[in-house]
Amino acid sequence: MDNEQMSGILSEEDIQEIKTVLENKNLAEAIESVKTIITNIENVPLNVAITGESGSGKSTFINVIRSLNTDEEEGAAITGVVETTMEPTPFSHLKYKNVKFWDLPGIGTANFKAADYLEKVHFSQYDFFIIIASERFKENHIHLAQAIHSMNKKFYFIRSKVDVDLESSRKRRNKSFNEEEMLQQIRVNCIISLRDGGVGEPHVFVLSLMDLQKYDFNRMQNTLEEELPRHKRHMFLLSLPNITLQVLERKRKILNKLNWKWAFLFSAYSTANHTKAYEILQDVLKNHLNIFGLDNNSLIRLSNTFGKDINDLKSVIKSPFASTEINQELIQRQLTKNVAKYRISFENFLSYIPIIGDFITESATFFRSYIMLCESLKDFLEDASNVLQKAMEDST
Incomplete structure (x- = not known):
């Protein structure tokens, strides 16, 4: 992976955070540290x-x-x-x-x-x-x-x-x-x-x-x-309303900062507690849909606001996570699909963050889930932008 490709996957800030959080810890401690970070971020007043x-x-x-x-x-x-x-x-x-x-x-x-x-x-x-x-x-x-x-x-x-x-x-x-x-x-x-x-x-x-x-x-x-x-x-x-492309893009960027943490938890649980691992990704993806206003309740509110048929809004949504029930089977398909989109080897990826391999037996699981979460956010951004444009058609 060259530096340009690397910058599109994990930033230097992310890599340093991974090292800081995981160094000198065993797996159980690392899991608790990552969970605490997420909880503190999501519950800050x-x-x-x-x-x-x-x-x-x-x-x-x-x-x-x-x-x-x-x-x-x-x-x-x-x-x-x-x-x-x-x-x-x-x-x-x-x-x-x-x-x-x-x-x-x-x-x-x-x-x-x-x-x-x-x-x-x-x-x-x-x-x-x-x-x-x-x-x-x-x-x-x-x-x-x-x-x-x-x-x-x-x-x-x-x-x-x-x-x-x-x-x-x-x-x-x-x-x-x-x-x-x-x-x-x-x-x-x-x-x-x-x-x-x-x-x-x-x-x-x-x-x-x-x-x-x-x-x-x-x-x-x-x-x-x-x-x-x-x-x-x-x-x-x-918390900002999804009213401009700039707002949507900023949301994607800040959510990307959490992706390595979710990927770490998924890969850490994937061997010992398969069901819990997939529940983690299901909850994250559903929450991201809600944040980008692609869940059914948000689409209903938007259709009422602009007087648009909700089916017209749904017609521009392409992400499988937004148009199909998010279950383990769907996630498994997307985990495989998204890895193929990157022309890099798994070994090169781990060379940037070797500490991941020290914690997780199936390190490839981290790689696949991290890539999938990043790619899904790109899709949600595009879908949310298209939905907003569709809603505002002829509404001047």
Whole structure:
């Protein structure tokens, strides 16, 4: 295997992690270490505080980021132009209960005091704050940002309801209207207001809460991914709604980081507990389907959102794991199929990670299952992208 092929299978970071986790351990200890790593990653808590003035779109943002189709669905945050949140209210992600978006009381009252506000909403429990404004940032926003900063917490600004500003400008200046220039003007005005208030170099994102695919959603995602601690980043990315190809691709990449761990557990159990080994891969593949929105419930929700026949959405799905029941027989076929797609020898593969051979008698099982999991994620990414495009056809 040459270096280019190797980079497409196991990264240097993965190889070093394997060595760190497995060195100086027996098989039983190595299994427990890998299981602990997975458990810690999948159960890390993430608490995001959402605040702003009444009517700015706090609750709508919480509903949209949790993949709710409307503000009337069961479990949705209550929306309205009048402040409806009197105490910090947590809203768990639909799929990841350890990810919570907190709807905080509005900050637009005349007697608002940032320090008192943060103490009241228990600021220390949040990983970061998102401050939402539906017009230029005001003094209350600035005071709140300063107080959050003084307490060593991260904060990000969202300028919401940009669609309204754009439509108004388009009507007033029909001939000279330029959307990107208008968006940049809104960004600059917000940044200047915040800088003048002593906030420093703020992160400002202009969004349409009715359509997160527009404007700065990808830029916001990139920024948060860069700044969040590694163990929080994983859950944040998985919790994002599947609304852009970039989101889907990021999910594939972070899930790839877990593949060697699942492959190790599968190969470690494959001799002593054949049934348990295949149950591991079944559960992983089903979870990946769910993450990419290819399970039946997710497809039903998507078809309802865009008014599409669910059979039309299913027609563009090619992965056998997404179109057929995931059972041991199917997994066995895919284990053999995917290995043949790589023009490398098993011996060369193990030369990069010889420590695997020290633990697992059937080391080829690790190789086959790892390749299969990586290939299945590529297929899920392609299917999810095709489903999203199909759903959005003629929906402009």
